[in-house]
Amino acid sequence: MPDRRRPRSPSFFRRLLRIYPFDFRADFGTEMEEVFDEQYRAAARKGGAMSTLRLWLGTCLGILETAPREHWDVLRQDASYALRTLGKSKGFAAVAILTLALGIATLTVFFSVYNAFLLRPLPFADPENLVHLWQTDEGLGQERLRVSVPNFRDWREQSHSLQGLGGYFYSSYKVSSPEDTLQAVQITGGSMTPNLFPLLGTGPLLGRVFQEGEEEAGRDDVVVISEGLWRDRFGQDPHILDRELRLDERPHRIIGVMPASFVFPFAGVELWKPLSLRPWDEERDLDGPLLVVGRLASGHDLASAQAELDTIMGRLAREYPQSNHLKGARVVPLREALLFFYDMFRATTHALLGAAGFLLLIVCANLGNLQLARASRRSREIALRTALGANRGRIVRQLLTESLAVAVAGGVLGTALAAWGGNLMDQAIPGELYRVGRIGVDAKALLFALLVSILASLLFGLAPALQATRIDASPALKEGAHSGRDSAGGQRLRKLLVVGETALATVLLAGSALMLQTFFRLSQVDMGFEPDRLMTLELKLPDTQYPSAQQQNLFYEELAERVKGLPGIADAATVYPLPLNFESMGDEFTIVGHPPPGPEDRRVANLFWISPRAIETLQIPLLQGRTLESGDDGQAPRVALVNQRWLDTYWPTGSPLGTRIVLRNESQSAPLEIVGVVGDSKVFQLSEDQAAVVYLPQLQSSTRRRFLLARTRGDPLAVTPSLHQVIRQLDADLPVTNPRSMRQVVSESLGPWMGGTAGLSLLGFGAVLLAAIGLYGVVSYAVGSRQHEIGVRIALGATRSRIMRLVLGEGLTLGLIGIGLGVLLALGTSQALRSLLFGVEFLDPVTFLGMPLLLTAVLLMACWLPARRAAVTEPIRALRCE
C-alpha cells in the first residue's frame, strides 16, 4: 500500500531541500515538493519498491549535484554586494585587512616554526618508532649521558623491545681531496655503527651505505657524504663514487651520497664513516662515547622499552657494581634528542603560538567592535531589507560574507607576509637546531592559515551580524537619518569585547615582562671573566700530522707566542672547552688521603684544559697560589687549579694548596697537585648554577682541538685577518673554524631565550596597542552616541572636568575589569613560561603590579582623547542635533 507511506516521504524530501540556499527554497520549494509527490505516486503505481528506490536515488543525486551551484550563485551575489559595501568604507576595509593580515601572518609564522621543528615527521622510515637512548647517573644527577660501549653491547644483546640499536658520535675532520685545489676545510662528520643506516631506513641517493664488518680496522676507510657536500665540493659529479676524500689526511673512499632530506644527527654533519672504537672505549666505568638510536619492535612502546632497559640496567648494576652503580637508561623519542634544547624550544614555541593566537583574538575583538559600530550605522538598511521580506538567516549570511571577504583578503596578505617571515626565521634560527625541511608556508601551513582566516571571520563577524539583525524594524525605520544608536545588546557586546581584549593584552604583556626580565637578568649575569675585547677561534690538529702530545703542544705554544707578538694584541692562550659554548666536560675525582665518598655523595667537577696565560687572558682573578706556567709541562709534577666554588664545596676550611686529587678518567696517572685557586666563572651557559671547576695544564695532556683566545686592545674582530695569517704561516692548510668575538659567543649563548623574548615582546607591544585602539574606539563611539545626553548635562550646569571624569571613569572601568581578569588569566597561563624563566620569580611584582599599572596608563591615554572631545561639547549644537 504505497499511499500509506506517502506522508513520510515528502517530509524527508522537505528536509533534503534544506541543502539549498534559503532563497532558492523560498522560490521553488513547494513546487518541488509537489513535483516529487507526483513522481512518488507515479513510481509507486508503476513498479513498487524498485521504482521508488530509483526515484529516491535520482532525486538525491540531483539535489546534491545542483545545490552547490545554487550556493555558489548566492555567494557570488553576496560577495559582489560585500565588495561594493566595503568599497564604500575603504578606511574600515584597509584597517581590517591590514590588522588581520598581521595577526594571521604572526600566527602562521609561528605555526611554520612549530611545523618544521615539532610536527613534520623526521626524514626516516617509520620515524615514530625511532627512539634515542641516554645513560643516566643518579649520583651525578645526569639524565643525558653518552653510553659506554660495553653497556651498549649489553643493551643490544639483551633487549627485545628494541629491534635494532645503533651507536654513533660526531667529531670534526680536516677534509681535503687529492685532486682538489680548494682549501682544506673542517667538517663535522658522524661515526656510526654500520647498522645505523638501515635502522634509520633512508637509502642513499648514489652508491651504497655501510656493510656489516666495515667498522673493522682496515675496512673502515669508506665514507658516505651528504648531498650538500657532493653539490658544493664536487659539483654533483656523477662519477663521485670510489673517489678519494681525506679525513684528517687519511685517505677514504667515497661509497655513497645521501639525499638532501637525510639530516642526521644535525644539519652541520656532512659525512659519515663507520664507527671504529678505540681500546679505551671498551672500559665500562669510563664515560662512554656513544649516542644510541633504537627502533621499537612491533608491539612495544616507549614505556615498555623503558621498563625493559630499567631491568637490564638493574641487572648490570648487580653484575658490575664498580662501574654501573646508580647508572640507568632513559628512552626518549628520537626528535627530543636530535633537537638541542628540545624542552626549552618546545615551551617557547608553544608560548609563542599561544601568544600569537591571543593577538589574533584581540584583532578579532577589535574588528568585531568595528563591525558592531558599522552595523548600528547600517541598522536602517538592515531594517529596510527585513521589512522587504529578507529573512534573518539571509541577512546574517550576507553580513558574514562581508566578514569573510575581509578575512580572506587578510588571509591572503597574511600568508604572503608569513612566507616572507618564515624565510627570515629560517635564517635567524641556527642551522644546528634540528628541523625537517625549511621553515616556510607549505600545504599544511596554507590550510592552517585558511582555517584561521575563516574562523576569524566567524569570530568577528558572527556576533555583530546576529546582533544587527535582532533590530526591531519599526523603531529603526522611524528614527532619523542620523541614526546610529546602539541597541542595549550591542552596547553590552562592545563592552564585553573590550574587556576581553584588554584581558588578553594583559596576559601577553605579563608574558613579555617575564621574558624581558629573564633576558635582562641573563645578560647581567657576572660571567667571571671579561668578555669584551676577546677574540676566539677554533682549531683541530689532525692526528696524522700531530700524533703526539708534544707536537700538539709545540704547535699551540708557538701559535700563542706569535699571536702575542701581533700588534693590537695584549695576551693570548688556548683553552678547551670554550666557556659558554654549550660544551662542557666533567669528571668525578677523589682527594688523596681522604676516604672515597659514598656513592650518593660523589665529587664532581667541570674540567678545562688550559695553556699558560689562559687565566690571565680571560681575566679570571687569582685568589690563592699561582696560575699555570710554561714550566708545568710533561716533565714537571702534575698540577691543577680549582675555582672558588670547588673550594666552597669540597674544601670548606683551610687552604687547598698542596692537596692532591685523582680524576676517575685518569686513575692510572699520577695525582694532580692543586697549586692555585681562581675566581668563579660560567662554564656551559649563563643560566647555570655556578659549577666547581678544575683547570688542567694542556702542556701535561693531549688536546688536539683547542680554542685560541686573544685579548685585544681594540675591536677584537679587527685582528681576524692577522690571526689567519699567523695560523697559515705555521700550517698552510689547517682549517680555522668559527672565528668569533667572545661577545658573540655570549650573545649566542643567549640564543635559546632570544626567540621567546623578542617574539613575546613584539606580540605584547602589538597587543597593548590594539587594546588601546579598541578602548579608544568604544569610548569615542559612546561619546558620539551620547552627545545629546552630554549636551543636556552641560546645559544643566555640569562642569567640563565633571564630564571628563564621567567619560574617563566609564572607559577606565572597562579597562580595569579587563586588566583584573587578565592578571588572573596571566597567573594561569604564565605557567607555560615557567621553565624558561631565569632570575625572576614566577609571582614577580614587576609583572603582576607594574605591567597592569603601565597598561592602565596607556588605556587612560586612550580614553583621554574622546573624553576631551566630550568635555568641549557645545550644548546648543548637541541638542540641535537631535
Added chain:
Amino acid sequence: MKTDEVREHLPLSPAVFHVLMCLAEGHKHGYGIIKEVEAKTDGRVALSTGTLYGIIKRLLRDGWIEEHLERPRRVLDDPRRRYYRLTPLGRSVAAAEAERLEQLVSLARRSDLLGGPQHA
C-alpha cells in the same frame, strides 16, 4: 533581440533545450515538463527535480520563460503548482539552437555519417 545576441547563448545544454522544446508546445508545470521530456525521449532523459528547478530558475532570470498565470480547472490542479511558458526571447533562442543542430546534422549527413537523402 538581434540574431547575433541570441547566438551568443548557444549551444544550449541538452537539458535546457529539452525544457525549452517542451514549453514551445504550450504552458506546462514542473511535473508536466519532466513527464513529457521522459516520454519524448523514451525514458532516455530523466530530469531530476533539482536539475529541473535549477534550469527553471536560470530561464526565468534570463527572461526566456515566464510564469503563465492562467490555471486549469480546480480538479486537475494542485495549488502548489506553477505553470511556465516561453517568452518570445526564449522561443528565438530555442529556434536558433534547433537551426544550429539542423546545420550540424546536415553536415554529418554530407560526411556520410548518416543515411543522407542522396542515398535514399
